[in-house]
Amino acid sequence: MVEDRRIEKSKQAIKDAFLHQLSTVGPSKITVTSLAGQSNITRKTFYAHYKGLTELADVLVDEKLQELHLLLVPLKEKTKQPSLKFNARLVKFMQNNKTILQALSQITDVSKGFKKLVFNDT
Numbered sequence: 001m002v003e004d005r006r007i008e009k010s011k012q013a014i015k016d017a018f019l020h021q022l023s024t025v026g027p028s029k030i031t032v033t034s035l036a037g038q039s040n041i042t043r044k045t046f047y048a049h050y051k052g053l054t055e056l057a058d059v060l061v062d063e064k065l066q067e068l069h070l071l072l073v074p075l076k077e078k079t080k081q082p083s084l085k086f087n088a089r090l091v092k093f094m095q096n097n098k099t100i101l102q103a104l105s106q107i108t109d110v111s112k113g114f115k116k117l118v119f120n121d122t
Contacts, residue, residue: 011049013039015060018053023099064100068093 003011017038021030030053036043050056071089094101 007049010039010041010045013041014046014049014056018056018060019099022102060100064097 014035017035018030020038021034025034032043032046032053035053035056036046039046050059068090071093072086
């Protein structure tokens, strides 16, 4: 399903603001109000897209895990042992997503998406 461009733009602005604030103020200081302000939207618009900060974080984690999965699975299926290309893609992904990975390392509750991917938990 293709979303309206304005909706896509708002959601992307919210995600970008969230990732920026993760690296600048840390997860405990992020608020819907601060994200709305940085994204040039209203709180009402934020809540039109997400139930709250937890859902936004889950969506971001799920997207990043899906991105990682799509990046690595084709290489893994070609060979039984990890190749240099596999390792290089993994390292590049980690470098490009350093902010969210650092924030996730501080969270004690493992995301639903991570559980699904790693533990085949539904």
